Amino acid sequence: MANLLDYLDWRGDLTLEQSSFNEVDNLILAELSFVDFKDIVPGPGEGESVVLREAAESFFAKFPQGEKIDMGVLVPGAIPEMLRKMADSRRFGDMKLNCFVDHLDVGKGEQFAALAIETGDKGLYLSFRGTDDTLAGWKEDFELACMPEVPAQKKAVAYTWAVAKQFPRKKLRLGGHSKGGNLAVYAGVFCPENVQKRIIAVWSNDGPGFHNDLLDLPEHRRVAERIFSIVPKSSVVGMLLEHEEDYTVVDSDQLGFMQHDGFSWQVMGDHFITLRQVTQQAHLxxxxxxxxxxxxxxxxxxxxxxxxxxxxxxxxxxxxxxxxxxxxxxxxxxxxxxxxxxxxxxxxxxxxxxxxxxxxxxxxxxxxxxxxxxxxxxxxxxxxxxxxxxxxx
Incomplete structure (x- = not known):
């Protein structure tokens, strides 16, 4: 069965003018923020955007040729290969990267990283990194269940506002995988109303949900029709807490918790292979x-x-x-x-x-x-x- 890497082989030669932005593109850009672009891509307000192809070249130059790049225990090991294919493609290679941030405070249990991608169709995709290899990041994930707001959520709102001001004429897409999906939705709900009006879509790719009261807020209602939740058929992470009920279920070639890996999600053409509902055991x-x-x-x-x-x-x-x-x-x-x-x-x-x-x-x-x-x-x-x-x- 086909996955994100196959999609890049199939459709990488098609620009967004030839084939418009889709849900698979979303997941690819959500995964891109797991790449460490420190000293390669400028932070918010710190410089001009860097072409993705050039950023990829600088990233791979950090490693001896042929060396396997270790992304950690939980971050998909296929991300470097994804980046290579993106850089070699017409669809992604000329996209521009900016506003890279990577914050980690082990003592406070805080982890936040994000990246802004100029997609070339007058749009800007804000990619929020999900749970990485750090224990601080995992602690913050669990705190979602016991705190009304975690530090990463506050940072996501501030980041969205800052990037929106830096690119005042761009339509916005927000997205992320795992915790990154939660951050994307939270930022979309609580960013200023004038920024909300510029949002095309908010993508939560198997991201945990929220407490009941958030879904009832007027801020959420203003953007609810533009929130797209995608979960694998045996989702656990994406079904935690309360979430948008109108979610899409995708097929996966993995079993159990391993379906959380976005590279296991099955692709056909320009879309995921979808199912009617999550499995009975996932619901249980x-x-x-x-x-x-x-x-x-x-x-x-x-x-x-x-x-x-x-x-x-x-x-x-x-x-x-x-x-x-x-x-x-x-x-x-x-x-x-x-x-x-x-x-x-x-x-x-x-x-x-x-x-x-x-x-x-x-x-x-x-x-x-x-x-x-x-x-x-x-x-x-x-x-x-x-x-x-x-x-x-």
Whole structure:
């Protein structure tokens, strides 16, 4: 089955004039903000835009020829290859990059990165980086469940406002994958109304949702018809908390939690292969996780998140790669840290990990069954997709 890389091979020679911006282009640009463009692409207000092709050349020059570029434990390893194909294509190669920011504060548990892409069709795509390899980034993800606003969300709103002022005549698209999708929606909802009017679309690619009250706000209603949520068939991350109900479900060639990887999403032509709904097990996992979250007070949630990441950081690790590289030391330090927790917090942590493990196991088994059924014969799939109404006016 085909993915983002195949799409770049198929349609990379078509400019946006020949084939207009689509949902697959969105995910590619959402993934682009995972590339470290430090000292290559200027920050907001710091300089002229850099052609993507030239930025890619500068990025790859940092690494010895032929060396595999390690993106970390969770960031898709296919991103460097994606960047190479983008740079070699007519569709993406001449796009321009600007306003790159990359903020990390391990002590405060803050992680935020974003990139602005001039797409060449009078539009600007603001790409918000999702959860990366850092424990700080993962902690902030979990804080979405217990805090009305996390630092990255505040930064996303400020970033959108700053970039909109720097490019006053551009139509805006906002997007991101995972936490980046949440940040894109949050920024689209809470940016000034005059900036909202310039927004064509906001893309949340398997991004976690929000607390109930956000969906009822007038700020959200003003932009709701331009928010596009895309989740894989066994989504867990994208179904967390409350979200736009009119979401698109896409097929994936992975099983369980691994479907969160956007490079596993299946592409046909200029669109994703869509399904009618998420799988039964994904829906069940969503209900279990929501029930667990809603069973805790806000104070209990905050205590749990802090305790969980105190345990993960006990070995001195800053990233998941650190934990993987020195797993023996990490496990010993984490076990000792677990013993220092009070019984209620420790039991809550085990309950949460058990839900995640069971959820993934069920979805993997469901996926294996589905693949077996596919081999027996074709099944008709009915795709439902929300149409974009606010394209160039």
């Amino acid at each position: 996992s969503d209900q279990e996780l929501r029930k667990w979250v809603h069973g805790l007070s806000v104070e209990q949630r905050e205590t749990f998140v802090n305790a969980m990441f105190d345990v993960l950081s006990a070995s001195g690790a800053v990233t998941l790669t650190d934990l993987k590289d020195d797993s023996f030391k990490a496990v010993g330090a984490m076990i000792r840290a677990m013993k220092d927790l009070d019984k209620e917090t420790r039991d809550g942590l085990w309950d949460f990990l058990a839900i995640l493990f069971k959820s993934n196991l069920r979805m993997v088994l469901e996926g294996i069954q589905e693949e077996t059924e596919k081999k027996r014969g074709p099944r008709r799939r009915i795709g439902k997709k929300k149409e974009e109404k606010n394209e160039e006016k």
